[in-house]
Amino acid sequence: MFNLIKSATSQLSTLDTCQLCGVDAQAMHSICQDCWNNLPWYKQNIQRQEIDISVACYYAYPIDRIIQKFKYEQQLHYQTLLAAVLKEVRIPKVQAIVPMPISNERLVERGFNQALVLAQILTKDLNIPVWQPISRSNQYSQKGLNRLERLENIDTQFEINELSKIKYRRVLILDDVVTTGSSIHALKLKLEELGCQKIYATCLAYADN
Template sequence: MFRFIRTLSVDFINLLFPTLCLGCNRSLDINEKLLCTHCRINLPETGQHRQPYDVTLLNKFGGKVPIEFVASFMYFSKAGIVQKLIHQIKYKGQKEAAKEIAEWYGSQLKAESDLIQDIDVLIGVPLHKSRQQQRGYNQADWIAEGLAEALGVPARTDLLIQKRFKESQTRKNRIERWQNVNTVFAVPNPEEIRGKTVVIVDDVLTTGATIEACAIELLQAGCKSVGVLTLAATHR
């Protein structure tokens, strides 16, 4: 009887305050989560982690820093569903969505890819303290946490820090982006990563300047190798 009443209460609440799809804003059915079935099926997944490994994203770094691998879950395009998802995650408080989607991706990686073998630790691209206080959270840390749960690999938030504030990268070109992030990051305790295989995690990979700056600091601090996983990436 109690279970029946609880079910009715949940249904009534959902009727008054329906959960909406983060992609199309349609009311979700009871068995749908975050995205409606149509949006979930039509996510522009890259499939880059599958064999043979697609090195398209690795070419973004063009030999400037020795990155072992780069893979993203989805392709990012302006006004597309992925941009809507990232906007919700970064600016609308949808941190749990970041973790959930990262778990989807982590499950694929674990089942279908050799890229994630021998990973020691996942590190989200850090935010400056003032930016994180303003936003309330770092979306990259939540993405890393979702991947960590799916992959069974620890995620750490204390191994890499942003030591000075950087401006938004959104309207900057490649050179301006690099100038904006150069010397921004630091490894406070190098002994914690020395000899380890580290994977940098972020929401969107565009030019790669921010991740490049993070990788340089980690490698100089003595980590064995650096890989990159992101929820999304631009085509170029």
């Protein structure tokens, strides 16, 4: 059923057809109704590191490929679809959205922070700001590390920026894919240092370790 469009050029020539199957007419969020219904929906909460994380989908085809193309191949036309997927989960009443930070090295490599792009779409709908009080350095791959190694690796990566007069008590952490939840946990600890009292988290997809 799903047949991801391989290039931006082919998509430009089929503006009215589904971005996934490339056959049926777009019905919502740039894809057809059938493709939308058959995304690997999860729409539940999982608990990682004692944090409840609302998850839109399983990290399975085709959402996994869409995220990869968006994140690593700069196919930014998928941002509308991915933001719509996030809107399918319950978003709590918060004062600001905190996109998962990426290191400067990752930013140069990719050209953008995928979580920030999606957060900017959501904040327009929710009429709340994007808040980025935490920066990230020394970002290394977590692949192949066990739970303890991931926690030790992550804990040293997040740093509080210069303290701002603007602070929020209720915030939402936004990430793309969650596995162990170690990144969300480390970010949550830093936000607590800034005085945040209610910290929620949501992500596009849940992947097994």
